[in-house]
Amino acid sequence: MKKYFQSTVYIIFVIVTFLALAKSFMVYENPFNVYENPLVWLALIAFVLVVVLKEMVNVIAINKATELQNEKLGIVPEESNAWIKKVLKSWTRSKDIDSEEEIILDHNYDGIQELDNTLPPWWVYLFYASIVFAVVYMVRFHVLDGDDQIVEYEKAVAEAKASLKKYKSTATDLITAESVTLLTDDKDLARGKAIFKLNCASCHIADGGGSIGPNLTDEFWILGGGIKNVFTTISNGGRDGKGMIAWNKTLKAADIQKVGSYVISLQGTTPANPKAPQGEKWVAE
Known part of the structure; x- marks a missing residue:
C-alpha cells in the first residue's frame, strides 16, 4: 500500500x-x-x-x-570496482596488510611500530609542481617585474569602465537620468499609476496630495521637477535621513520612467486634501 x-x-x-x-x-x-x-x-x-x-x-x-x-x-559476481582499486593502489603505492611485515622499521615505541611507506606519487608530483610554480612566479613577478594583483585589478576596472561607457553610448534601450524622456502614452501612464498606488500612495496618497511625503500636484519641488529630476529622485532616493528610500534596487529603470511620467502627469490636478507646498517652485529650462 x-x-x-x-x-x-x-x-x-x-x-x-x-x-x-x-x-x-x-x-x-x-x-x-x-x-x-x-x-x-x-x-x-x-x-x-x-x-x-x-x-x-x-x-x-x-x-x-x-x-x-x-x-x-550461489552466484558470486565479479567485482565491478576492481579497476578503482588498481588506480588507487598505483597512485598511493600502499602495501596490503598481509605485506606490511616487509616495511616494518626497527622502531618500537611501547608496542607501536613504524612502517617505511613510500610517499604517494600524487603527493610527490604536487611537490615538484609547487617547486616549478615557485620558480616561474619568482621570475615572472620579481625578476621580470610583471604586474602584481593590484595593477591587474586596476587594469580590469579601467577596462570595465571603458566597456560600460561604450555600452551606454550605443545602447538604445538603456534608461538613465541623462537619457530618460517623458512618456505620455496611456498604456505607460497606466503602468506608472499601478506602480504608484502599490509603492508610493502610502506616503503621497493615491491622488498625489501628499501625507508623509510631499504634495506632487503643485509646482513646488524639493529636489527639482521635470522627468530627469523625478527619475533621479525615485531611483536614488530623497534626502539623506529624512527622504524616501532608493527604488533602483526594487524597480526596473523602465518602471521608474513610467512612474516618474505618471507623477509629472499629476501636475495641476486637484487632490482631496493637498499638503502645503514644500521646496522651491520649479521652472523648466
Missing part, C-alpha cells in the same frame, strides 16, 4: 510540476531569468532532483534484488 501511495504522489508531482513549468514558459517573456522568475528555477531544480532521485532509488532497488537473487543461487 505504501509503495502505491509513493508512486501516486510521485506521478502527481511530476505532472503538476511539468504543467506549471510549461505554463510559465508560455506566459513569461524571460522564464529563465533568475532575478525575474526565481520560482521557475526552483521548480525546475526540484523537478530534476525528484526525477533523478527516483531513478536512483529504482537502480539501487534493482541492484539489491539482483544481489539477493545471486546470493540465493
Whole structure:
C-alpha cells in the first residue's frame, strides 16, 4: 500500500510540476531569468532532483534484488570496482596488510611500530609542481617585474569602465537620468499609476496630495521637477535621513520612467486634501 501511495504522489508531482513549468514558459517573456522568475528555477531544480532521485532509488532497488537473487543461487559476481582499486593502489603505492611485515622499521615505541611507506606519487608530483610554480612566479613577478594583483585589478576596472561607457553610448534601450524622456502614452501612464498606488500612495496618497511625503500636484519641488529630476529622485532616493528610500534596487529603470511620467502627469490636478507646498517652485529650462 505504501509503495502505491509513493508512486501516486510521485506521478502527481511530476505532472503538476511539468504543467506549471510549461505554463510559465508560455506566459513569461524571460522564464529563465533568475532575478525575474526565481520560482521557475526552483521548480525546475526540484523537478530534476525528484526525477533523478527516483531513478536512483529504482537502480539501487534493482541492484539489491539482483544481489539477493545471486546470493540465493550461489552466484558470486565479479567485482565491478576492481579497476578503482588498481588506480588507487598505483597512485598511493600502499602495501596490503598481509605485506606490511616487509616495511616494518626497527622502531618500537611501547608496542607501536613504524612502517617505511613510500610517499604517494600524487603527493610527490604536487611537490615538484609547487617547486616549478615557485620558480616561474619568482621570475615572472620579481625578476621580470610583471604586474602584481593590484595593477591587474586596476587594469580590469579601467577596462570595465571603458566597456560600460561604450555600452551606454550605443545602447538604445538603456534608461538613465541623462537619457530618460517623458512618456505620455496611456498604456505607460497606466503602468506608472499601478506602480504608484502599490509603492508610493502610502506616503503621497493615491491622488498625489501628499501625507508623509510631499504634495506632487503643485509646482513646488524639493529636489527639482521635470522627468530627469523625478527619475533621479525615485531611483536614488530623497534626502539623506529624512527622504524616501532608493527604488533602483526594487524597480526596473523602465518602471521608474513610467512612474516618474505618471507623477509629472499629476501636475495641476486637484487632490482631496493637498499638503502645503514644500521646496522651491520649479521652472523648466
